[in-house]
Structures are given as structure tokens and as C-alpha cells.
Amino acid sequence: MENSVKIQTVASEIRGTGMCVPERVVSNEHFAAYLETSDEWIRERTGIEQRRWCEKGTSASALAEPACREAISAAGLTVNDIDGIVLGTVTPDNIFPSTACYLQARLGITNGFAFDVNAVCSGFIYALTTADALIRSGQGTNVLVVGVDLYSGIIDPNDRGTCVLFGDGAGAVVLSRKQGESLVDGAFGDHLAQGDVRSISGIYGSELKADGRFADLLCVPMGTANPPTPDSLKRGDHFLQMQGREVFKFAVRSLADVTKSVLDRAGVSVEEVDLFISHQANKRILLSMAKHLGIPEEKVPINVDRYGNTSAATIPIVLAECEREGRIKKGDLLLLSAVGGGFSWGAVLVRW
Ligand code: UT7
Numbered sequence: 001m002e003n004s005v006k007i008q009t010v011a012s013e014i015r016g017t018g019m020c021v022p023e024r025v026v027s028n029e030h031f032a033a034y035l036e037t038s039d040e041w042i043r044e045r046t047g048i049e050q051r052r053w054c055e056k057g058t059s060a061s062a063l064a065e066p067a068c069r070e071a072i073s074a075a076g077l078t079v080n081d082i083d084g085i086v087l088g089t090v091t092p093d094n095i096f097p098s099t100a101c102y103l104q105a106r107l108g109i110t111n112g113f114a115f116d117v118n119a120v121c122s123g124f125i126y127a128l129t130t131a132d133a134l135i136r137s138g139q140g141t142n143v144l145v146v147g148v149d150l151y152s153g154i155i156d157p158n159d160r161g162t163c164v165l166f167g168d169g170a171g172a173v174v175l176s177r178k179q180g181e182s183l184v185d186g187a188f189g190d191h192l193a194q195g196d197v198r199s200i201s202g203i204y205g206s207e208l209k210a211d212g213r214f215a216d217l218l219c220v221p222m223g224t225a226n227p228p229t230p231d232s233l234k235r236g237d238h239f240l241q242m243q244g245r246e247v248f249k250f251a252v253r254s255l256a257d258v259t260k261s262v263l264d265r266a267g268v269s270v271e272e273v274d275l276f277i278s279h280q281a282n283k284r285i286l287l288s289m290a291k292h293l294g295i296p297e298e299k300v301p302i303n304v305d306r307y308g309n310t311s312a313a314t315i316p317i318v319l320a321e322c323e324r325e326g327r328i329k330k331g332d333l334l335l336l337s338a339v340g341g342g343f344s345w346g347a348v349l350v351r352w
Pocket residue numbers: 036037038041042045046121160161162164218243244245246247248251279280281282285309311339340341
């Protein structure tokens with residue numbers, strides 16, 4: 001009689017990607033026309049050449065809908081196959097209910113769960129990790145994981161230190177359940193540790209981190225603790241506020257640390273990773289992180305030049321673009337990482 005125990009295992013894999021950015025292109029000259037700034041400063045200090053902004057009044061769910069339809073179709077599925085939505089945003093349609101619920105209604109889905117995740121620029125990494133855990137626990141078969149933000153509505157147009165940095169965008173993936181006997185459930189890194197499963201697609205591991213001591217360095221200070229009053233509105237408390245230099249330093253360190261940590265736990269070297277898809281906030285942050293980790297620049301896709309920082313949407317937008325361009329191939333190993341307000345940060349290791 002066979003002595004070995006066959007483990008029925010559940011894992012998740014990314015089956016389709018999609019993205020949507022608004023049509024309106026806003027150049028660096030737009031800001032130079034009324035602020036003390038220049039195209040040269042913005043390009044040199046951030047790598048940003050332009051960004052896309054929605055028309056006023058556009059909702060996050062409206063921008064996310066085409067990205068989701070694209071991801072569902074790329075996965076070879078229909079909306080009827082989707083039984084969950086996890087959506088990262090800090091620019092929701094309303095205070096409540098969740099933007100995920102509005103999106104669900106737009107897509108005509110009445111099945112499964114729908115909720116938002118607030119982890120600012122790390123929203124997609126948090127949402128992806130949450131969706132993976134829900135699928136593993138048997139609570140979803142095909143889950144839409146969405147990152148969408150419209151910062152054009154929350155930036156102070158007269159603060160040159162922040163208003164030039166952000167764009168609007170949406171990205172989505174379909175994360176699907178896969179079942180088999182060759183993946184070992186739960187134990188982080190086991191998929192990779194077993195030589196024969198190195199080519200199996202799926203989420204291999206992730207790590208989420210936060211440190212609320214730094215909450216005030218990047219925030220929109222209006223809320224229950226500071227309700228809207230004529231004075232708070234006059235102060236601009238409804239706008240994003242950021243200590244850019246502090247955020248910059250923390251971003252480089254935390255992206256490098258969490259990347260190392262996820263790779264070490266999975267027993268994977270930096271050299272084995274095909275692409276490092278990291279949050280697009282500033283080209284200099286991406287290049288400093290790459291230098292820290294000894295990653296060649298060609299392994300770090302960059303699109304912050306065209307879209308600016310789209311917060312929770314940056315990673316799924318890069319994924320969708322890289323897939324369209326043939327830059328991601330079946331079997332590639334990808335390390336996704338992000339950092340943002342909270343501070344919150346994290347990384348996910350994925351085999352395509
Ligand atoms: O998604 C995660 C959250 N966001 C980020 O990751 C952003 C992280 N931070 C950054 O990307 C950079 O810190 C910035 C792009 C925001 C700023 O670049 P920096 O090289 O760190 O500049 P700085 O804040 O040290 O400012 C240098 C100078 C200052 O002038 P003084 O005080 O030296 O006279 C700023 O007032 O540059 C000035 N400055 C500008 N000058 C022209 C700041 N913004 C601008 C601007 N145009 N748009």
C-alpha cells in the first residue's frame with residue numbers, strides 16, 4: 001500500500017489583466033503655467049513627463065469598470081464567473097458603501113463578496129494578498145482584484161510639492177482558484193522548495209507590513225477626528241499632505257527590505273526573478289531600490305513617466321502593460337512591491 005499522503009491543495013493564480021486611464025493628458029507645462037515649477041524640475045526629480053486626469057465628478061467605480069471587463073475577458077471568463085471583488089482605493093465613490101459594491105452593480109454581478117481595502121499606494125498588494133487568502137480558504141473561485149485611485153480630486157492644485165506627482169488610473173486582475181496535488185497548501189515557500197513544481201503558476205508568497213507611527217507624513221487630514229468646517233476647508237485639510245523627502249527615504253528602504261524578506265522566505269535569489277514590478281511613485285525611488293538590491297534596471301518596468309503616481313492602480317497597470325507588450329512570459333517569476341501612506345508596504349511573489 002502507498003505510504004505517502006496526497007494532499008489536496010488550493011492555490012490561486014492570476015488569469016487575466018486589464019487597465020484603464022482617462023483620456024485627458026496633463027503635461028508638466030500645465031503646472032509651470034501657474035506655479036513656481038518647471039518641466040525640467042519635475043522630470044529630473046520624479047521622472048514624470050505627464051499624467052492622466054479624469055473629468056470632475058468621475059467615480060472610481062466608473063474608471064475601474066473597463067479595466068475589470070478587460071481582465072475578465074483576458075481570463076476567458078464572463079462576469080457570471082466572478083464571485084468576489086477586493087478593491088484597493090482611498091478615493092472611493094462615496095464614504096460608504098464600498099466602491100467594490102458600486103463596481104459590482106456596474107458589472108451586473110450579484111454573486112459573492114465585494115469590499116474595499118484602504119492601504120493607500122499599497123492597496124493592490126493588500127487586496128491581492130487578501131483575495132489569495134480568501135480563495136485558499138474556499139471563499140472564492142474567480143476574484144476580481146482591483147486598484148483604482150483618482151487623486152486629481154484630492155490634491156491641492158497650489159501645492160507644488162504634491163500636485164505634480166499624481167495621476168488617475170485603474171487596473172485589475174482576475175485571481176482564480178487552482179486545485180491540484182502538487183502544490184502544498186499554506187506553508188510559505190513550499191511551492192518553490194519542491195524542485196518539480198518550480199514552473200507551476202500562482203501566488204507563491206506575500207508579506208504585508210504597516211507602521212502607523214508615520215501616519216501623518218502622508219495623509220488627507222479630514223475625517224471624524226477633523227470634520228469639515230469652514231476653517232478646516234480653508235486650511236485645505238481635505239487635500240493630500242505629504243512630507244515628500246521623508247516618504248522618499250522610507251520608500252527606498254522598505255521596498256528593498258520587504259523584497260529581500262519575501263525572496264529569502266521563498267528561497268529565491270534576486271537573480272532568479274524575471275521582473276520587479278514596483279509601485280510607480282518616482283523614477284528615482286525605483287532606481288535607488290534596484291541599486292540597493294543589485295537589480296539590473298531592465299528588470300524594473302517604469303511607466304511613472306506617462307501616468308504619474310496612480311496610487312493603488314500602479315501595479316495592475318504595469319502588469320497589464322507588460323503583458324500586452326509581451327514583456328511577461330508564461331513561467332516568469334515576478335516580485336510585486338509597494339509602499340504608501342500609513343505607512344503601509346508589502347510584496348507578493350508570483351509565478352506567471
Ligand atoms: O506613493 C507613495 C507616496 N509618495 C512618494 O513616494 C513620493 C516620495 N517623495 C518624492 O518623490 C520626492 O520627495 C518629491 C518628488 C516629492 C520631492 O523631491 P525631493 O528631491 O525630495 O525634493 P525636496 O522635497 O527635498 O525639495 C527640494 C526643493 C525644495 O525647495 P527648497 O526648500 O530647497 O528651496 C522644494 O520646495 O524643491 C522644491 N520643490 C519644487 N521645486 C519646483 C518641491 N516641489 C517642487 C516642484 N517644482 N514641483
